[in-house]
Amino acid sequence: MGDVAVGLPPLQRVTLTINGAEKQLEVAPWTSLLDLLREYLDLTGTKKGCDHGQCGACTVLVDGKRINSCLTLAVMKDGCEITTVEGLSKGDQLHPVQEAFIEHDAFQCGYCTPGQICSAVGLINEGHAKTTDDIRELMSGNICRCGAYPGIVAAVEQALKVCQPNQ
CATH class of the missing domain: 1.10.150.120 ([2Fe-2S]-binding domain)
Incomplete structure (x- = not known):
């Protein structure tokens, strides 16, 4: 048997509406929604707490429903509307x-x-x-x-x- 080169899977395109703005990104298939928000989009209001879905620090709204973003792969939410704490206010008017x-x-x-x-x-x-x-x-x-x-x-x-x- 010869050596077989094993590469990483290709990046996947994901389109999300985040806080009212459509974003198209290419991410590794294992990228969590939490990491996409924090690392790709610099939306650091959403916190990484336990990274196991036990503390709720990473809670965001997906199509109006709350989820733990640390347990959700970004590619699973392709086409969804995501609201973070930064997107709740309307201009200077707080939610x-x-x-x-x-x-x-x-x-x-x-x-x-x-x-x-x-x-x-x-x-x-x-x-x-x-x-x-x-x-x-x-x-x-x-x-x-x-x-x-x-x-x-x-x-x-x-x-x-x-x-x-x-x-």
Whole structure:
């Protein structure tokens, strides 16, 4: 048997709408959505925490639904609309969740905050949260090591009333 040269698989083209702007990139097939956002597009608001889908620091919205971007290959989301924490505001106008996080001081170190905010926006989009216990349960995939949970829950409650006033 002769030596067989083994090369890397070719890069794959992916087209994503990220924070309202269409982006076409060529990425290795194993590139996570998190790494695409941070390394290819310099959108560093989305954080790399555990890199195993356990902490929620990497939460972004894909077609309005929250996902852990560290567990998602970028090529799997070809054609999707991605919203990161940087894409939630409209110009100088913050998203109601962002405003509520500031008003309720819902962060300490701030590392988990972008994922918490994106998760809260997704929670509101889903329309399942009716009570404080619902909010706690539906946000349980996002961990805050500082313990800012009372402020986070209060912020989500406030934003829920603003975004879904008939709750």
